Amino acid sequence: MTYGMRTDTPTPYLQGDRNWRDTATRYALLPLRVFLGVTFIYAGLDKITNSAFMKSSGAGSLGDTLHSVRDSSAIPAMVDLALKSPVGFGYAIALGELAVGLGTLFGLLGRVAALGGALISLSLWLTVSWASDPYYYGNDLAYLMAWLPLVLAGTPYLSLDAIWRARRQPAGGFR
Structure with a gap:
Protein backbone atom coordinates (compact mmCIF):
# COMPACT_ATOMS: atom_id res chain seq x y z
CA MET A 1 0.00 0.00 0.00
CA THR A 2 1.25 3.45 -0.86
CA TYR A 3 -1.09 5.55 1.29
CA GLY A 4 -1.77 8.25 -1.27
CA MET A 5 1.69 8.36 -2.88
CA ARG A 6 1.97 7.85 -6.59
CA THR A 7 4.15 4.87 -7.37
CA ASP A 8 4.65 5.61 -11.06
CA THR A 9 6.83 8.70 -10.43
CA PRO A 10 10.12 8.43 -8.52
CA THR A 11 10.66 10.86 -5.70
CA PRO A 12 12.63 14.02 -6.56
CA TYR A 13 15.47 12.83 -4.30
CA LEU A 14 15.92 9.68 -6.40
CA GLN A 15 15.84 11.70 -9.63
CA GLY A 16 18.80 13.73 -8.49
CA ASP A 17 16.94 16.90 -7.49
CA ARG A 18 18.17 18.23 -4.18
CA ASN A 19 16.89 21.21 -2.34
CA TRP A 20 19.02 23.65 -0.37
CA ARG A 21 18.69 21.58 2.82
CA ASP A 22 20.17 18.53 1.15
CA THR A 23 23.05 20.64 -0.13
CA ALA A 24 23.60 22.25 3.28
CA THR A 25 23.59 18.83 4.93
CA ARG A 26 26.08 17.46 2.43
CA TYR A 27 28.56 20.31 3.00
CA ALA A 28 27.88 20.86 6.73
CA LEU A 29 31.33 19.70 7.84
CA LEU A 30 33.23 21.77 5.27
CA PRO A 31 33.57 24.91 7.48
CA LEU A 32 34.83 22.76 10.35
CA ARG A 33 37.28 21.03 8.03
CA VAL A 34 38.63 24.35 6.71
CA PHE A 35 38.91 25.81 10.22
CA LEU A 36 40.72 22.82 11.68
CA GLY A 37 42.96 22.41 8.63
CA VAL A 38 44.05 26.05 8.56
CA THR A 39 44.43 26.18 12.36
CA PHE A 40 46.64 23.10 12.52
CA ILE A 41 48.78 24.27 9.57
CA TYR A 42 49.24 27.60 11.33
CA ALA A 43 50.01 25.90 14.67
CA GLY A 44 52.66 23.68 13.08
CA LEU A 45 54.31 26.54 11.20
CA ASP A 46 54.19 28.77 14.27
CA LYS A 47 56.02 26.15 16.34
CA ILE A 48 58.66 25.47 13.68
CA THR A 49 59.41 29.16 13.12
CA ASN A 50 59.42 30.14 16.80
CA SER A 51 63.04 29.80 17.94
CA ALA A 52 62.11 30.30 21.60
CA PHE A 53 59.58 27.43 21.49
CA MET A 54 62.01 24.89 20.04
CA LYS A 55 64.37 24.94 23.03
CA SER A 56 64.82 22.74 26.06
CA SER A 57 64.72 25.69 28.45
CA GLY A 58 64.18 29.43 28.57
CA ALA A 59 61.26 31.80 28.38
CA GLY A 60 58.59 30.54 26.00
CA SER A 61 60.33 27.20 25.44
CA LEU A 62 58.56 23.88 25.17
CA GLY A 63 60.86 22.53 27.89
CA ASP A 64 59.69 25.16 30.38
CA THR A 65 56.06 24.56 29.43
CA LEU A 66 56.45 20.83 29.98
CA HIS A 67 58.13 21.35 33.37
CA SER A 68 55.34 23.71 34.44
CA VAL A 69 52.50 21.28 33.57
CA ARG A 70 54.14 18.03 34.64
CA ASP A 71 52.65 17.80 38.13
CA SER A 72 49.16 18.93 37.10
CA SER A 73 48.77 16.73 34.02
CA ALA A 74 46.49 13.69 33.92
CA ILE A 75 49.34 11.47 32.76
CA PRO A 76 52.69 12.80 34.05
CA ALA A 77 54.48 9.88 32.36
CA GLU A 97 50.13 19.33 13.09
CA LEU A 98 51.29 20.27 9.59
CA ALA A 99 50.50 16.82 8.20
CA VAL A 100 47.10 16.77 9.91
CA GLY A 101 46.28 20.30 8.75
CA LEU A 102 47.26 19.70 5.13
CA GLY A 103 45.50 16.32 5.00
CA THR A 104 42.34 17.83 6.46
CA LEU A 105 42.33 20.98 4.35
CA PHE A 106 42.90 19.15 1.07
CA GLY A 107 40.89 16.08 2.05
CA LEU A 108 43.74 13.64 1.59
CA LEU A 109 43.21 10.54 3.75
CA GLY A 110 40.70 12.65 5.63
CA ARG A 111 39.79 10.15 8.32
CA VAL A 112 43.43 9.38 9.03
CA ALA A 113 44.25 13.09 9.23
CA ALA A 114 41.28 13.71 11.53
CA TYR A 135 37.43 22.47 32.11
CA TYR A 136 35.94 24.62 29.34
CA TYR A 137 38.74 27.18 29.72
CA GLY A 138 41.09 24.69 28.09
CA ASN A 139 40.77 24.55 24.32
CA ASP A 140 42.28 21.12 23.65
CA LEU A 141 39.16 19.25 24.75
CA ALA A 142 37.06 21.36 22.37
CA TYR A 143 39.47 20.60 19.52
CA LEU A 144 39.27 16.89 20.35
CA MET A 145 35.47 17.03 20.11
CA ALA A 146 35.67 19.03 16.86
CA TRP A 147 37.85 16.35 15.26
CA LEU A 148 35.46 13.48 16.03
CA PRO A 149 32.83 14.27 13.33
CA LEU A 150 35.62 14.32 10.74
CA VAL A 151 36.97 11.01 12.04
CA LEU A 152 33.49 9.54 11.48
CA ALA A 153 32.61 11.26 8.19
CA ARG A 165 37.17 7.58 -5.02
CA ALA A 166 35.56 8.82 -8.27
CA ARG A 167 38.48 7.55 -10.34
CA ARG A 168 38.20 4.10 -8.78
CA GLN A 169 34.45 3.90 -9.55
CA PRO A 170 33.52 2.12 -12.77
CA ALA A 171 31.67 4.37 -15.22
CA GLY A 172 27.99 4.43 -14.31
CA GLY A 173 28.63 2.34 -11.20
CA PHE A 174 26.99 2.73 -7.86
CA ARG A 175 28.78 4.12 -4.81
Missing part, protein backbone atom coordinates in the same frame (compact mmCIF):
# COMPACT_ATOMS: atom_id res chain seq x y z
CA MET A 78 53.57 11.41 28.96
CA VAL A 79 55.20 14.67 30.01
CA ASP A 80 58.24 12.81 31.33
CA LEU A 81 58.59 11.09 27.96
CA ALA A 82 58.45 14.44 26.15
CA LEU A 83 60.98 15.91 28.61
CA LYS A 84 63.57 13.36 27.48
CA SER A 85 63.87 15.39 24.27
CA PRO A 86 61.71 18.54 24.30
CA VAL A 87 63.10 19.77 20.99
CA GLY A 88 62.50 16.43 19.26
CA PHE A 89 59.01 16.27 20.76
CA GLY A 90 58.36 19.85 19.64
CA TYR A 91 59.32 19.03 16.06
CA ALA A 92 57.22 15.84 16.16
CA ILE A 93 54.15 17.79 17.31
CA ALA A 94 54.77 20.61 14.79
CA LEU A 95 55.25 18.23 11.85
CA GLY A 96 52.25 16.18 12.99
CA LEU A 115 42.32 10.81 13.75
CA GLY A 116 45.81 12.33 13.94
CA GLY A 117 44.29 15.67 14.91
CA ALA A 118 42.14 14.01 17.55
CA LEU A 119 45.15 12.19 19.00
CA ILE A 120 47.23 15.39 19.12
CA SER A 121 44.37 17.22 20.81
CA LEU A 122 43.84 14.34 23.24
CA SER A 123 47.51 14.26 24.20
CA LEU A 124 47.59 18.02 24.71
CA TRP A 125 44.40 17.88 26.78
CA LEU A 126 45.77 15.10 29.01
CA THR A 127 49.01 17.01 29.57
CA VAL A 128 49.03 20.76 28.96
CA SER A 129 45.41 21.82 29.49
CA TRP A 130 44.26 19.13 31.92
CA ALA A 131 44.41 21.47 34.93
CA SER A 132 42.19 24.14 33.33
CA ASP A 133 39.47 24.95 35.81
CA PRO A 134 36.69 24.99 34.86
CA GLY A 154 35.98 11.71 6.54
CA THR A 155 36.26 14.21 3.70
CA PRO A 156 33.69 13.03 1.14
CA TYR A 157 33.23 16.34 -0.73
CA LEU A 158 35.56 18.89 -2.29
CA SER A 159 38.56 16.72 -1.48
CA LEU A 160 41.33 14.66 -2.97
CA ASP A 161 39.68 11.64 -1.34
CA ALA A 162 36.52 12.30 -3.41
CA ILE A 163 38.56 12.60 -6.62
CA TRP A 164 40.43 9.41 -5.80
